[in-house]
Amino acid sequence: MGDFQQFVADVTSRLTAMSKGELYVVGDRLDRDSLWLTFLESFPAGTNLRFRERSEYDCSTCRVFVKNFGTVVEIRDGRVRTVWSGVSASDPVFSVVAAALDEFVGSLPLSGIFRSSETQYGTKTTRSLRDGQVEVWHHLHGQVAKQHRTTDVGPARGAFDTTVQVFQRGLDELTxxxxxxxxxxxxxxxxxxxxxxxxxxxxxxxxxxxxxxxxxxxxxxxxxxxxxxxxxxxxxxxxxxxxxxxxxxxxxxxxxxxxxxxxxxxxxxxxxITPAMVKAAMKTIDELGIEESLQRRFARLSDVSVNNVLWVDNDTQSRMKDGIEGLLMQAATTGASAARLRDAKPEEVPVLTFMKDILPGAASIDLWVANSHEPHFVSLTTGRHPDAPRLFSWDNDFGWSYGGNVTDSIKEKVKRAGGNVTGKLRVSLSWFNHDDLDLHVYEPDGTHIWYQDKRHKLDVDMNASSPLSNEPVENVTWAGRIADGEYRIEVNQFRKRDSSRGGFVIETESDGKIEHYSYERAVGQKETVEVGRMTVVGEVITAFRPGAGLQSGSAGKDLWGITTEQFVPVSTVMYSPNYFDDNEVGNRHYFFMLKGCVNDQPTRGIYNEFLRGDLHQHRKVFEVLGDRTKCEPSTDQLSGLGFSSTVRNAVVAKVTMTGGRRRLISIQF
Structure with a gap:
């Protein structure tokens, strides 16, 4: 039989050393019962001298110790070590017992932190009287260190378990x-x-x-x-x-x-945009071999093939790519009168008719640029390296960007947001940051249309909560009967989040006519701006009186080097690049490039809407790149007004034909 007292001393010493640090437990209650059986059955054959009545190591005192301290472990150097690790290595009997217990406990999963309301488990010695002699019995025992004792064992263990769960989820889920x-x-x-x-x-x-x-x-x-x-x-x-x-x-x-x-x-x-994001984006660019394709600039007339120009002003011809051969137009008549046309009602001509029957015979074109056309200002962009791989879903390297670095109109943004743009009458609000602006419309009978009553007419309410957009819109549409009378329109700042890019634009549409009214001052927290009063007769807007600070089509302003609310000469007319050559991809836009029109702001040359199909999986990367690789302003750029084939609109053109005839035409889109 081995030296049990030495075994007890070794276990006690090991427990004392472990208790200087944090202690944990493994397994559950059933495992503790199994540990006691393992202890009793692990003695080598012939060494377990159990007494029928009592013994030193198979008594209730030792059982209390084994069940309460036997599954206690420490974590040292990243490894779980039990209270039995290395115990009685010199004793041939108890080293076997300790090894069996160490193996069993080491196989159990960690289950919690060790906390106890007791001071100790087990008793060092007990005494009994036998045949008139006092016998001393030695047992497994150990003190519970002060830092491991608590009167609220359950809450203490529960708090630790909760922390472990939170920690583990964080490690698993946070990248x-x-x-x-x-x-x-x-x-x-x-x-x-x-x-x-x-x-x-x-x-x-x-x-x-x-x-x-x-x-x-x-x-x-x-x-x-x-x-x-x-x-x-x-x-x-x-x-x-x-x-x-x-x-x-x-x-x-x-x-x-x-x-x-x-x-x-x-x-x-x-x-x-962080350095790490740029680094990750560059890795993707290298893998795709498209680094040169991302270098963008404003397009010049000399970049555009003659085949893709529908009309060019005589003074501009010499700057065209491929010269003027192949142009289906006659030389402009010299000495044509430059006098202003008298006020007259323009003749309405569908855009396709204008392109087919009028444009080929035009010597000069002047476009009336209204304040309401501000969202239609557009620039043509291209790549710096013509031979680089194509990024877009059409077979050329040209793109375009409307004012504010967007690809389409307020109406298109409303459509993308799920709003109705096909009703008889529409009022839309657009702004350019993460503020929560709210559109309010009061009908002639006092009915209040706003975000708290979206059942009928208000169908888009953005930036009220996440996700937030920096191109938000709100939309009110009348699809049924529209009452005659005066409608009051207001915009309220419900929650101000940004101090940049303040202001907003109101777009109205009635009987196919779109008008814009802009407010350029930032709207303060809880401030209400009266946009104006709109008169409706026969379901058509007949008058609009803008509120204070609102700009409509009456007062000219400087935009991109030209002054609005007047005629501006057109240098070139073309389709959008997705309709160059034999391409027919998506919506067609009509571009009227204006003389002296220069976008003086860095402009996006890459939009996710343009990307070819095999690049869609990298949309997040390209969203960052599009903002990081903007085209720097240049004086010889192609900029002007653009109109989508999917949006009803109109622009007035003063056209001088090659024979000297002058026409005032409202081009209908």
Whole structure:
């Protein structure tokens, strides 16, 4: 029989050493019962000298110790070590017992933290009287260290279990890329009070990196669950990382974070494009071999083939690519009168008729550029390297960008947002940041149309909550009977989030006629702006009286180097590039390039709507690149007015024919 007293001393010493650190338990209640049986059955044959009445190591005292301390473990150097590890290595009997217990406990999963309301388990010695002699019995025993004792065992273990679950979910769900992105945003000063959160993000990132390299990942989670960063996933900065990890758009994710922590008038100082994002984008570009294709610029007339120009002004011909051969037009008559046409009612001509029957014989064209045409200002763009692989779904490298770096009109944005644009009468609101503007319309009988009553006419209400858009719209459409009378239109700032790109544009449509009214001043928190009063007779807008600060088509203003509310000479007429040559992809646009029209702002040359099919999987990368690779302004660019074939609109043109005849034409789109 081995030396049981030495075995007890070894176990006690081992437990005391372990108790200096944190203790954990493995398995469950049934495993504790099995451990006791393992203890009794692990003695080598012939060494278990059990007494029928009592013994030292198979008594109730030792059983209490084994069941309560036997499944206790420590985590050292990333490994789980039991209370039986290395015990009685020199004793041939109890070293076998300790090894069996160590193996059994080591096979059980970690289940929680060790906490107890008891002071000790087991008793060092007991005494009994036998045949008139006092016998001393030695037993397994151990003290519960002060840091492991508590009167509320259940809540203490429950709190630890909850932390482990939060920590594990954070490690599983929060990606390294998302953590890197948030650190970059903080370092770039692109997050509200981001520096306060940097330590939490970097600490969790460090833990996650170590977890991915850990030999025993579960042990790592338990060993580090007391770290404050273990609950990172449930913090406000953790929700930002969670959103990014789930694929939420960066802009929307950050806006959601800012609504929780930033004041309503907070304006982010820098753009949400980080060095890490650019690096990741460049990796994709290298893999696709399209680096040169991303270098964009404003297109010049000399870039455009003669085959893709529908009409060109005589003074512009010499600058065209391929010269003037092949143009289906006659030389302009010299000495044509430049006198202004008298006011007259223009003749309405469908655009296809204008292109077929009038344009080929035109010597000069002047377009009436109204303030309402501001959303129609457009620029043609192209690649810097003509031989680079094509990015777009049509067979050329040209693209286009409307004013405000969008690809289509307010009406098209309303359509994309699910709004109705086919009714008899429409009032739409468009703005250019993440504010929550609300459109209010009061009908002649006092009926109030607004976001709290969207059952009938208001069908789009954007930026009330996430996801937020920087191209939001709201829309009111009348599809049924429209009452005659005066309609009052207002815009209210329900929640101000941005200080940049303030103001808004109201678009009205009635009987196929679209008008715009712009408000260029930022709308303050809870401020209400009276847009104007609209008179409707016979279901048609007959008059519109703009409110204070609203600009309509009456007062000219300088836009892109030209003055509105007057005739401006046209240099070139062409289709949009998706209809160049034999292409017929998507909606066709009609471009009237204007003399002296120069977009002086960096302009996007890449839009996700343009991308060819095999690049759609990289849309997020291209969204970043499109904003990062804008075309720099140039003086010889092709810019002017553009009109979509899918949107009813009109523009007045003063046309001088080659024979000297002058015509005032309202081109109907």
């Amino acid at each position: 390294g890329q998302a953590l890197d992105t948030v650190v970059d945003l903080i370092d770039d000063n692109a997050l509200y009070r981001g520096a306060e959160h940097r330590r939490a993000v970097t600490e969790f990132r460090s833990l996650r990196n170590r977890w991915t390299q850990a030999t025993d990942a579960r042990a790592f989670v338990f060993a580090n669950a007391m770290n404050p960063a273990a609950r990172f996933r449930n913090t406000v900065i953790g929700t930002l990382v969670q959103d990014l990890s789930e694929g939420v758009d960066l802009e929307h994710a950050v806006r959601s974070f800012e609504t929780k922590v930033a004041p309503q008038n907070y304006q982010r100082p820098t753009a949400l």
